[in-house]
Amino acid sequence: MxxxxxxxxxxxxxxxxxxxxxxxxxxxxxxxxxxxxxxxxxxxxxxxxxxxxxxxxxxxxxxxxxxxxxxxxxxxxxxxxxxxxxxxxxxxxxxxxxxxxxxxxxxxxxxxxTTNYYGNKELQAKTLPMKSISEALQLRNEILADYEYAISTRDYAARQELIDIVVVGGGATGVEVAGALAEMKKYVLPKDFREIEAREVDIYLVQSGDRLLPGMSNKSSINAEKYLIDLGVHVIKNKRVGRCDGSWVYMNDGSKIPAAKVIWAAGIRxxxxxxxxxxxxxxxxxxxxxxxxxxxxxxxxxxxxxxxxxxxxxxxxxxxxxxxxxxxxxxxxxxxxxRKKTDEPWKPFTYKDLGSMATIGRNRAVVDLPSVYFGGFFAWVIWLVVHLYSLLGVRNKLIVFINWVWNYLTYDQSLRLIINPKKDDGPG
Ligand SMILES: Cc1cc2nc3c(=O)[nH]c(=O)nc-3n(C[C@H](O)[C@H](O)[C@H](O)COP(=O)(O)OP(=O)(O)OC[C@H]3O[C@@H](n4cnc5c(N)ncnc54)[C@H](O)[C@@H]3O)c2cc1C
The missing domain is CATH 3.50.50.60 (FAD/NAD(P)-binding domain)
Structure with a gap:
């Protein structure tokens, strides 16, 4: 029909x-x-x-x-x-x-x-992607639920599996997620999850290449790595995650990390x-x-x-x-x-590169403009303004702005609810 x-x-x-x-x-x-x-x-x-x-x-x-x-x-x-x-x-x-x-x-x-697992069914089944609102919500639920479970878990090794997180992929998404997780560890855990020692929480960022943010300038790659290390993220380069079984994450060189939660930001198709x-x-x-x-x-x-x-x-x-x-x-x-008239010639597409950027926690970002690259606080302010400006809808701009100001002043995010949807299928 x-x-x-x-x-x-x-x-x-x-x-x-x-x-x-x-x-x-x-x-x-x-x-x-x-x-x-x-x-x-x-x-x-x-x-x-x-x-x-x-x-x-x-x-x-x-x-x-x-x-x-x-x-x-x-x-x-x-x-x-x-x-x-x-x-x-x-x-x-x-x-x-x-x-x-x-x-x-x-x-x-x-x-x-969508997310690219390069044909690896195990990684597809055992890792968490983040390409849509529903996937982001699932990720939020899993992170918060694992902290909740960790509090009730006596066994040290089992606790570590729940609280350590591996982020795979050193592009903008992986870098931003790792930075945000490190901030959560620093500012949220000590207040909300007092029984978890923040120093016990390890966040790993695994990148297969020899630098983070491969699509950006070398200067921005170096800055981003430095900012992440400052925040306590373990940056692992030149290694690939090949397997994970829900307890361990296995690299191609034989090394492994004890973590149940793996965020997959390593490619798209x-x-x-x-x-x-x-x-x-x-x-x-x-x-x-x-x-x-x-x-x-x-x-x-x-x-x-x-x-x-x-x-x-x-x-x-x-x-x-x-x-x-x-x-x-x-x-x-x-x-x-x-919209042109039938006899008017069409103009071919030419891309005008306006620059690229990534943020790493509060106060720090890297920005590549066509002729200048910079990082730090000023870059972070530019990142905020550009993202606020690009959001659709005045209400959204206002709410995001208020949230950012609130989070910035209070060092707190107030939305830590675990809400599981009952049905997440899309339409036919
Ligand atoms: C986590 C993340 C962070 C990113 N950060 C940045 C950034 O900071 N800066 C930047 O420039 N880019 C960023 N990107 C990339 C940017 O979002 C994409 O390049 C951009 O969205 C591509 O636009 P698009 O219209 O091609 O596809 P999308 O914006 O992905 O839109 C595709 C649409 O198609 C719909 N759809 C798909 N299949 C079907 C189907 N079969 N039937 C009906 N509907 C369908 C989807 O629901 C979706 O609404 C990011 C991407 C992700 C995932």
Missing amino acids: AFNVPETGQQRIVIIGAGFAGLKLAKSLRRSNFQVVLIDKNNYHQFQPLLYQVAMAGLEPSSISFPLRKTFQKDKNVLIRYAKINRIDPDQKRVYADLGYLNYDMLVLATGA CPKLEGLPEGAFAHNGRISVDRFNRMKGQKDIYVLGDGALVEQDQNYPRGHPQVAQVAIQMAKQLGKNL
Whole structure:
């Protein structure tokens, strides 16, 4: 059966995914002559850069999410559908979900990326990812529950397994999580979990390469490592986590760490949608597109954001970095092109690198701008301002700001509740 979407005679653009790219494109097509159907398996947009603060009980999920329906309340040509698309039929120009199919004139894939376990089923089963609000909440629950259990556990070794944490992956997510955990150990544990000696808690950050933050400048890598070590994090480089069994974490060189909890932040891959030709997928599931984000060999399918691999940009021969700015800029350009008159030439996508940053606990961050790299307190203030500015919605900005000020002044995060959802399945 077909989705209930009115036939208006307008050209229909179906966008799958309301992340940074999908949302931006839908916004740039509001009040256009297209009928835009924005489909997401969540009924909200999530601001992934601050997920780690939800996982560390610093922010509520609702302050970094924004309801899609609210965004488009006044835009009659934009329709929202809550569904998980599981198949595409490019010949019939249809997308399929459990609740039915939907025809399109143009299709935009903006489904982002998910965690990459590199085919290791044990790591997938035994480690904790952090790519969505629900995963961040699960992580928060597990960290807090393990501290609670540790308090009641007499056996020293069993206690250590519960309180020590291994973070795998030294990119921005791993570095930020390790920094936040170290702060939690320093400021929260002594107050909330007095029976646990903070010095007994070990936080490890394992990075397979020879430096942290490989996507940033060498200076920022060195600074980030120094800040983490200052906070008491054990930084382990040039080693890979190959196994973990719920008690120990095993490295490729034969060494092991006693820890039950492993946070997996070691890579991403793009989920493959059924129905697209196998040849469409490049490295890690990204889809090759031209400079107009049009999928190779397909006239009416576009790919944006993390999932798009633009191979023809000389400055980025291996593809653009999988970051929010790329997704937003791609969407902006496609929106402008789609709005052009039929005889107007389209402009190819060119990425403007605005810089990158990562924060390490309170007061310290590293920032790489195109021509200058710096770290420390000033970098941290810039990190705060940029993230606050980028959040969607005035209410969210205000709540996050108040939370940050409160946490900063009191050295406390007030959201340490263990709330287990009863059902976490998405829609059909
Ligand atoms: C923890 C974390 C921290 C990050 N920190 C930063 C940072 O500090 N700075 C930065 O620039 N970038 C950061 N990133 C990367 C950034 O979030 C991504 O590059 C960006 O979100 C990509 O945008 P996108 O639109 O391609 O995908 P996303 O924003 O991931 O959106 C994809 C959307 O598609 C939906 N979806 C997926 N599959 C389906 C389906 N089958 N059916 C329906 N809906 C579907 C999802 O629900 C989601 O809403 C971070 C990412 C993570 C996970």
